[in-house]
Amino acid sequence: MKFVRFALAGGLLIAATSAIAQDRPQVDAARIDATMRAMFSRVSPEWQARAQLDDTQRACTERRNQVSAAEADAIQARERATVVLPPDGNFLGDWRKGFQVANNGRGGQFSDPAGTIAGGNCFACHQMDPKEVSYGTLGPSLAAYGRDRNYDPELIRDAYIKIYNSQAAVACSNMPRFGAMKVLTIDQIKDVLAYLFDRQSPVNQ
Ligand code: HEC
Structure with missing residues (x-):
């Protein structure tokens, strides 16, 4: 033009x-x-x-x-230097709570009432539960994420670091730095990690 x-x-x-x-x-x-x-x-x-x-x-x-x-x-x-690993050495929380974290796009807004619990809004960018029809595609599909990785503890740790600070894994990533920017707590990250890695999670069915 x-x-x-x-x-x-x-x-x-x-x-x-x-x-x-x-x-x-x-x-x-x-x-x-x-x-x-x-x-x-x-x-x-x-x-x-x-x-x-x-x-x-x-x-x-x-x-x-x-x-x-x-x-x-x-x-x-x-960015790797900002990552705080879970103090109890346990990476996996509750996958049901992890779904709530992944599915929640609230937080970080002027209009938030005090005490609003922020979410990770993961579905905005990723497929997770293959049965869920509404998801974004800016990031790769995470369906069967744990199953495809044989629930490998090393890879669980890598995924924790990725979610805590995406740029520790990929420089100039388009994914938010959830832990480092205090969007999600360590416990929320553990829950969302369980959503990806728990054998019972719908992500791995
Ligand atoms: C604004 C978009 C966006 C959001 C929101 C987002 N991600 Fe991502 N994510 C990406 C992109 C883009 C990539 C691929 C490039 C990269 O690794 O940075 C990625 C990569 C990943 C990977 C690595 C995938 C692989 O190749 O092994 C994981 C795991 C992941 N995201 C988990 C999450 C979780 C869990 C949440 C929610 C707490 C989340 N993401 C929220 C954009 C996003």
Whole structure:
């Protein structure tokens, strides 16, 4: 569209070339920052802090998620250092509660009543229980996740780390860092892990 508009208006090759270069939106990054800060100017300091990019978000944003291998290693190491493993050494909670966590998209909103329990909203991005017909596809299907992995304890631990901090596993992941960003508690992560790995869970039927 831009190409056509420029070509008609100018009729010059140079205009057409610059139109192609403009395919990416040309918005001043400083202006975006200022607008974002203004939107957050009247909220609590805790919410203002949420508008600040941390080092990982900044690296991924600046590189449009195309970080070098060295940057990816640095991100994964930094994010891995945030992961708190379950103090009792037990990774699996209650799969029934895990379903509630996976199916709950509440939390982290201005309008939340005090004491709202946040969910993981996993179904927004993943298939889990194969009988559930409503799910998103941004992430891979997790149907039969535990069964396909022979309920291997090593892989249960890996999945815990992935859910606690997705970027410890994949730099610039599109999956939220649930534990590190305090969206989910350790117990909620254990429950959702049981939903993926318990032999009785509908995910593995
Ligand atoms: C906003 C989308 C999004 C949400 C919400 C989300 N994920 Fe993910 N998830 C992804 C994407 C994208 C990947 C694949 C890329 C990656 O690994 O980062 C992924 C990968 C995974 C993997 C690794 C899969 C493999 O290849 O072995 C697991 C396990 C997982 N997610 C579990 C969860 C759980 C549990 C929740 C809810 C607590 C959740 N995800 C919520 C997007 C999401």
